[in-house]
Amino acid sequence: MTISVAQSVINYILSTSFLVKGTTIIYDFIGGEPLLKINLISEIMDYAVNEMKKSNLGLKFKIRITTNGILYNNSKVQSFIQKYHDHLIISISIDGTKKKNDLNRVFKNGKGSYDSIISNVYLWHSQFPFIGTRMTISHDDIPFVYESVKHLISLGIKKIDVNPVLENVWQEGDEVIYEEQLMNIADYIIDNDLYFDKELDLTCFDEYIGKPLGKKDMINPCGSMFLSVDSLGRFYTCMRFAKYSLRSKKPRIIGDIHNGIDKNKLRPLYALDLQSLYTSECFFCEVATGCKWCPAENYDSSSTGTIYERSVATCNMHKARVRAKNYYWNKIYQKNKWIE
Numbered sequence: 611m612t613i614s615v616a617q618s619v620i621n622y623i624l625s626t627s628f629l630v631k632g633t634t635i636i637y638d639f640i641g642g643e644p645l646l647k648i649n650l651i652s653e654i655m656d657y658a659v660n661e662m663k664k665s666n667l668g669l670k671f672k673i674r675i676t677t678n679g680i681l682y683n684n685s686k687v688q689s690f691i692q693k694y695h696d697h698l699i700i701s702i703s704i705d706g707t708k709k710k711n712d713l714n715r716v717f718k719n720g721k722g723s724y725d726s727i728i729s730n731v732y733l734w735h736s737q738f739p740f741i742g743t744r745m746t747i748s749h750d751d752i753p754f755v756y757e758s759v760k761h762l763i764s765l766g767i768k769k770i771d772v773n774p775v776l777e778n779v780w781q782e783g784d785e786v787i788y789e790e791q792l793m794n795i796a797d798y799i800i801d802n803d804l805y806f807d808k809e810l811d812l813t814c815f816d817e818y819i820g821k822p823l824g825k826k827d828m829i830n831p832c833g834s835m836f837l838s839v840d841s842l843g844r845f846y847t848c849m850r851f852a853k854y855s856l857r858s859k860k861p862r863i864i865g866d867i868h869n870g871i872d873k874n875k876l877r878p879l880y881a882l883d884l885q886s887l888y889t890s891e892c893f894f895c896e897v898a899t900g901c902k903w904c905p906a907e908n909y910d911s912s913s914t915g916t917i918y919e920r921s922v923a924t925c926n927m928h929k930a931r932v933r934a935k936n937y938y939w940n941k942i943y944q945k946n947k948w949i950e
């Protein structure tokens with residue numbers, strides 16, 4: 611992206627009627643690897659801050675960056691962090707142990723990235739102790755989930771989102787290994803009394819998951835109504851609708867910096883709720899809450915190019931997570947009864 615495209619985006623945002631006094635704008639820089647372009651990000655944010663001030667709307671802002679961590683200790687990155695620390699939500703993607711991390715996070719020459727990022731993970735954690743990490747898992751790395759969560763906890767990371775990919779990569783039996791891995795984590799947390807630590811937040815054991823749908827669960831749970839912009843200034847509701855994120859479908863562009871948003875193109879997303887999307891199996895599923903889906907993945911995997919065909923690729927993985935979550939809470943209950 612050139613600075614002039616970025617400036618046009620900011621000018622567009624500040625000219626829209628979405629903004630009211632005191633709105634918080636979140637500037638989310640998504641790569642590839644965003645820190646490769648720290649000079650550009652810095653220039654964009656300096657421009658944005660200046661223009662926000664001029665708008666006299668009392669706008670607030672956050673800057674969100676997810677990085678692979680390789681360049682985190684670079685002096686330019688560190689100067690940017692110092693300048694914008696209080697506005698930053700920055701997260702390093704580390705998948706767990708060296709073995710698990712290096713299965714997917716590799717340099718061009720095939721070498722894993724773990725050894726290059728681990729000191730930066732300590733630095734990041736000292737600067738942003740309350741920000742967590744998302745551990746993405748796919749078929750090959752399920753057997754390493756338990757060791758990896760343990761490892762992240764040992765690094766001091768307290769908020770860990772274990773996240774099976776939504777794409778259809780799963781094979782029969784994966785859910786059995788996944789459940790065992792999560793139950794091992796549950797044993798580890800409970801046997802070591804770590805669940806008393808209020809800051810420890812493992813989303814896999816979230817109490818909310820695994821219940822029948824209620825009224826409040828009917829809305830589209832995905833935040834896929836961002837204004838997302840590609841390097842040429844084309845607009846999407848989420849970068850997963852851009853060409854480079856899709857496997858087989860055409861990009862869903864909703865406008866650009868020259869013409870603004872075509873509101874007609876937003877209609878399908880406005881109307882997307884669980885009643886219009888779910889099959890009766892999902893709608894009446896007894897463990898439906900927390901079962902993730904994504905409009906763009908629906909679109910990409912659909913037979914007809916609609917966002918209304920729910921992908922159920924992670925169905926068995928979700929059910930395994932629910933069983934492990936029930937095991938976790940039952941075990942805590944039993945243990946505390948013994949204490950009494």
Ligand code: SF4
Pocket residue numbers: 891892893895896897898901922924925926928929
């Ligand atoms: S995908 Fe499976 S677990 Fe999820 S709501 Fe549908 S039936 Fe339930």
